[in-house]
Amino acid sequence: MQAFTVEQVRRLEAAATQEVPEGALMQRAAAGLAVVVAGELERRTGRAYGTRVLVLVGPGNNGGDALWAGARLARRGVRVEAVGVLGTPHAEGLAALLAAGGRRLDPTALGDLRRYDLVLDGILGIGGRPGLPDDVADLVARVEAAEVPVVAVDLPSGVVADTGAVPGASVRADVTVTFGVVKVGHLLEPARARTGRLVLVDIGLDPTTETPELDAWDVARVADAWPWPAQRSDKYAKGVVGVDAGSETYPGAGIMATYGAVHGGAGMVRFLGPESAHAVLTTNLPNVVFADGRVQAHLLGSGWGDRPDGTQAVAAAVDSGLPGVLDADGLGFRPDELPESWLLTPHAGELAKLLGVARSEVEDDPLAAVRAGVERTGATVLLKGSTQLVARPGVRTVELAVPGPAWTGQAGSGDTLGGLCAAVLAAGRPAHEAAVLAASLQAVTAAAHPGPLPPHVLAERCADQLGAWWQERHP
Numbered sequence: 001m002q003a004f005t006v007e008q009v010r011r012l013e014a015a016a017t018q019e020v021p022e023g024a025l026m027q028r029a030a031a032g033l034a035v036v037v038a039g040e041l042e043r044r045t046g047r048a049y050g051t052r053v054l055v056l057v058g059p060g061n062n063g064g065d066a067l068w069a070g071a072r073l074a075r076r077g078v079r080v081e082a083v084g085v086l087g088t089p090h091a092e093g094l095a096a097l098l099a100a101g102g103r104r105l106d107p108t109a110l111g112d113l114r115r116y117d118l119v120l121d122g123i124l125g126i127g128g129r130p131g132l133p134d135d136v137a138d139l140v141a142r143v144e145a146a147e148v149p150v151v152a153v154d155l156p157s158g159v160v161a162d163t164g165a166v167p168g169a170s171v172r173a174d175v176t177v178t179f180g181v182v183k184v185g186h187l188l189e190p191a192r193a194r195t196g197r198l199v200l201v202d203i204g205l206d207p208t209t210e211t212p213e214l215d216a217w218d219v220a221r222v223a224d225a226w227p228w229p230a231q232r233s234d235k236y237a238k239g240v241v242g243v244d245a246g247s248e249t250y251p252g253a254g255i256m257a258t259y260g261a262v263h264g265g266a267g268m269v270r271f272l273g274p275e276s277a278h279a280v281l282t283t284n285l286p287n288v289v290f291a292d293g294r295v296q297a298h299l300l301g302s303g304w305g306d307r308p309d310g311t312q313a314v315a316a317a318v319d320s321g322l323p324g325v326l327d328a329d330g331l332g333f334r335p336d337e338l339p340e341s342w343l344l345t346p347h348a349g350e351l352a353k354l355l356g357v358a359r360s361e362v363e364d365d366p367l368a369a370v371r372a373g374v375e376r377t378g379a380t381v382l383l384k385g386s387t388q389l390v391a392r393p394g395v396r397t398v399e400l401a402v403p404g405p406a407w408t409g410q411a412g413s414g415d416t417l418g419g420l421c422a423a424v425l426a427a428g429r430p431a432h433e434a435a436v437l438a439a440s441l442q443a444v445t446a447a448a449h450p451g452p453l454p455p456h457v458l459a460e461r462c463a464d465q466l467g468a469w470w471q472e473r474h475p
Ligand SMILES: NC(=O)C1=CN([C@@H]2O[C@H](COP(=O)(O)OP(=O)(O)OC[C@H]3O[C@@H](n4cnc5c(N)ncnc54)[C@H](OP(=O)(O)O)[C@@H]3O)[C@@H](O)[C@H]2O)[C@@H](O)CC1
Pocket: 013, 025, 026, 027, 029, 058, 059, 060, 061, 062, 063, 065, 086, 087, 123, 124, 125, 126, 127, 128, 129, 130, 131, 132, 133, 153, 154, 155, 179, 203
């Protein structure tokens, strides 16, 4: 699924309006919206006829869509009431609603909101500035407290369409009906959680003329793209990972990274971390070898602490010409320039440190931050967190891994993820693909095994998940 910016949407709409009569796009949007709302009413109450819908109407075309959809619903026997909450409502839309038997209410006459079966959020769309005025925020809070289902028109009002940020009050939608193309904010947290189920209505835009901002992977694409071994693949075809992770202070990081590499399908894992980790690895993963030798991808940095020879260790690995993953403490030892074949795996705090900005700056605009990370280092960057983004040099479109449940992130999950990434890298895949496949595998596995499993146990479940995908593809 691809997502676009507001500026791109405006261009696409301008191109489409050359081809069709005035108002046609809004009519298509309203028609699609009304179908979804009617379906939602039927699903929730068993019927659309006779149900009650409250339309919250802002001053722009977003309100226009909602009013025209309200008119269509009113003609089907839905009791539609509209309330203008900001500025002057779309005149033709309001006239159409009233002509179809809908009513306009004064905001002060709203009363108990629990009498409504559904609220339609037509306050702000792609023309919205972040946040909501206080009186509108109060009304939105009342809707939420009344637990009335909400369908958002195009975007949940209050969220930032281009970044997914939610800097102030916003609508929390159960369903969002968007038009033409998906917008960036639908897919990035925290706006993603406020979007609910996303429905895309075709209004005749042609997105092929624009470079997508975001390319979101789904589970089937991950499973199809996984580097499945061929029948005759030996350990070198599957890839050998060299894990130089952990330290005497943090041996567990090296162990969990190794769990990731082994369960991500590496043909062999050489553990080059601290000796204090050897006994645990020998007992639990006896296939891991401790001798230095040929590897096809490096994994460095997790649990290093302030390792005295960190800079030299990273330089030697990069100079080998092989691809690698540089994680956690290792990020502080990176050379000024890295090749694209090296994958950096910072979380928001680490990326902020790398860029010399506040963590909130990364969190408020993760797309810009992950691109800045690439710009700064020359490497491929995976920004870990609730939405996991991958950017690489020379490519505008940022890839989005399949999202997972909140408990994926705990101490050690990043180490394991580094190992999973290194396994895919060693199998010969480019760094950006290794990142998106590994992050998605970990997320899908966590979703399939609800509960806060410790990262090394989750790594074992990752292998089960790969096995299930393999069986689906080779019945
Ligand atoms: N274009 C097309 O072809 C199609 C578009 N479609 C629909 O149009 C929607 C975009 O419509 P839109 O451009 O009119 O913007 P919209 O979001 O309704 O509101 C802008 C108004 O709100 C105001 N305002 C903003 N933020 C505010 C705030 N925080 N607090 C208070 N006021 C605030 C803002 O004021 P201003 O910023 O000018 O001061 C302006 O008056 C789009 O999302 C989709 O639903 C579909 O029909 C398909 C075809």
